[in-house]
Amino acid sequence: MFYRESRLSDTSTMKQIMNNIKLDRKQKIIFMVIFLNLAIIFVYGPVHQYEFVNYDDNIYVIDNINVCRGLTWKNVWWALTATEAGFWHPLTWMSLMGDHELYLMNAGGYHGTNVILHAISATLLFFVFYRMTGGIWQSGLVAALFALHPLNVEPVAWIASRKDVLSTLFWMLTLWLYFKYTEKPGYVRYFLVLTAFIMGLMSKPMVVTLPFALLLIDYWPLGRFRKIPFSRLVIEKAPLIILAFIVAIVTFITEQEMGALISVESFPLDVRIFNAAKSYTAYIAKTLYPMNLTVFYPHPGYWSLWQVLVSFAFLLTVSFTVIKLRRSFPYLFVGWFWYLGSLIPVIGLIQIGSHSMADRYAYVPLIGLFIMLGWGVADLAKKWRFNACILSVAAVMVIIFMASTATMQVRHWENSITLFKHSISVTAENPIAFYNLGIAYRQKGDLTAAIENFKKAAQLSPDLAHIQNNLGVALIEKGDFPNALNAFGKVIELQPGHAGAHNNIAMILYRQNKFEAAREHFLAAVKLRPDYANAHYHLALILGQQGLKEDALNHYRQAIQINPAYGIAQYQSVLFDKFKDKSVNSASHP
Numbered sequence: 001m002f003y004r005e006s007r008l009s010d011t012s013t014m015k016q017i018m019n020n021i022k023l024d025r026k027q028k029i030i031f032m033v034i035f036l037n038l039a040i041i042f043v044y045g046p047v048h049q050y051e052f053v054n055y056d057d058n059i060y061v062i063d064n065i066n067v068c069r070g071l072t073w074k075n076v077w078w079a080l081t082a083t084e085a086g087f088w089h090p091l092t093w094m095s096l097m098g099d100h101e102l103y104l105m106n107a108g109g110y111h112g113t114n115v116i117l118h119a120i121s122a123t124l125l126f127f128v129f130y131r132m133t134g135g136i137w138q139s140g141l142v143a144a145l146f147a148l149h150p151l152n153v154e155p156v157a158w159i160a161s162r163k164d165v166l167s168t169l170f171w172m173l174t175l176w177l178y179f180k181y182t183e184k185p186g187y188v189r190y191f192l193v194l195t196a197f198i199m200g201l202m203s204k205p206m207v208v209t210l211p212f213a214l215l216l217i218d219y220w221p222l223g224r225f226r227k228i229p230f231s232r233l234v235i236e237k238a239p240l241i242i243l244a245f246i247v248a249i250v251t252f253i254t255e256q257e258m259g260a261l262i263s264v265e266s267f268p269l270d271v272r273i274f275n276a277a278k279s280y281t282a283y284i285a286k287t288l289y290p291m292n293l294t295v296f297y298p299h300p301g302y303w304s305l306w307q308v309l310v311s312f313a314f315l316l317t318v319s320f321t322v323i324k325l326r327r328s329f330p331y332l333f334v335g336w337f338w339y340l341g342s343l344i345p346v347i348g349l350i351q352i353g354s355h356s357m358a359d360r361y362a363y364v365p366l367i368g369l370f371i372m373l374g375w376g377v378a379d380l381a382k383k384w385r386f387n388a389c390i391l392s393v394a395a396v397m398v399i400i401f402m403a404s405t406a407t408m409q410v411r412h413w414e415n416s417i418t419l420f421k422h423s424i425s426v427t428a429e430n431p432i433a434f435y436n437l438g439i440a441y442r443q444k445g446d447l448t449a450a451i452e453n454f455k456k457a458a459q460l461s462p463d464l465a466h467i468q469n470n471l472g473v474a475l476i477e478k479g480d481f482p483n484a485l486n487a488f489g490k491v492i493e494l495q496p497g498h499a500g501a502h503n504n505i506a507m508i509l510y511r512q513n514k515f516e517a518a519r520e521h522f523l524a525a526v527k528l529r530p531d532y533a534n535a536h537y538h539l540a541l542i543l544g545q546q547g548l549k550e551d552a553l554n555h556y557r558q559a560i561q562i563n564p565a566y567g568i569a570q571y572q573s574v575l576f577d578k579f580k581d582k583s584v585n586s587a588s589h590p
Contacts, residue, residue, distance in 0.1 A: 040119045047413065055160070086251075088251065089163050089202060114156050121171075151287060151290055168363060170203055173200075177196050206364070220333070280347065281310070283357065283365070296427070343361065435457040463494060465491045472504055499524075503522065536562065
């Protein structure tokens, strides 16, 4: 009896405390917005001191001459027509150009822009679902999980992933404008929806699934299916669907031309389907337990049969369940198919690269799972005694766990060495991680560590010419010419048209005074790559030493034409013009 009275007394006290700290609606909204942005600053604050990484940051910024020239009309036109990174995403290029205008090559500024875009997207996500549903805490939980989940660290902390955070901002803006359009349909509001969608497509093609997401929110929470025939809702999205189809075709062709699409021979259809099923469940597992995250997950080829069968059974069971419960719990239906549908472009049915999955791919799809969780917890709270306090504490604990785990994950992105050492520690047989770690060590001047990692990468992927080539370059820099020759020989075996390998072999032979053999490799290099200024110059040196002065002069002139700043070639050219009848002996220019 005493225990029952005490418990009732405690409960009454707890309710009184909860009543005393209740906020009105406006205060709750302000609290959520402030909390979201402060939490993002806390988790991602260190990135303003981080460096570029040697994994695509060179393509997007460091070695991209157009981005490094900043925002000019010429570069804007280039952005509108470029497919340099395998995508047509002009707004992504322009945003990076804008960063260069502000920060030059200070990587922290680029990181800061990513964080700002992420914060805006999280805030928009909260407002969109709050306005559509009226659920402040449910919408706040969805936005908080989106803002702080460790799986979302990659697109925010990686400069080359600007396309993900930028396209997501336009995804959220499109949702907001679409909601406003459904409140009061009209041509102007529809045009704004279309414009925001186009800007999303111009940031990253993955936005092609957004019309499908709009149909889902028509079902819930907007409830338009009860008022408007399904066919009319589809026709309403027709302009968006057509644009999405066009961009999808352009992206497919671009990836094919770049050689990024993996052939069916390398990855058969059954491998792709099995990996897709396994990846769907793997993203869910990492959502619930976000550990051992990495920038690159090697593709295993065939997954074990039991893993594939469990994945299919799970996906089918959940799909069947949410369809059956769609009337009572429509948010489960919408959240689940948001997750499944928005992942389709990157789930591996069209295989690009040699990875099985990528954290950044889940950036928008995870919102679907967060919707299921946010409104599921709210429904559970209505039926569970003493629910408000317990579930509130549980939600806070989950958010704290996600934020602390995300903070640790952010630290791995400090530089290339920390990033790929972590990747090696959490994945088995990861040649990409070893290779990029080797590149990072070579850039730092640690040739011993670079060679060690290149060798490990080569052992795991002996058929990749670029790994052998970089191993050879590092061996040259260390002075190990015999092993360097062996590495470059393997490059030519794997890729006979590799001009750089021919040039590197020729350079070693030239230093060993094996001029005739060096000449053959320099000739092969300039034949394969006529704009190879270094090969033309050294070929001219050999031809001059062999008395072939006219041929030598011709190659000097070609080197100067390719690279007008090639001072030593200009000097040698002048000597040949002045002393055509004399022998010219020159030292090699390293």
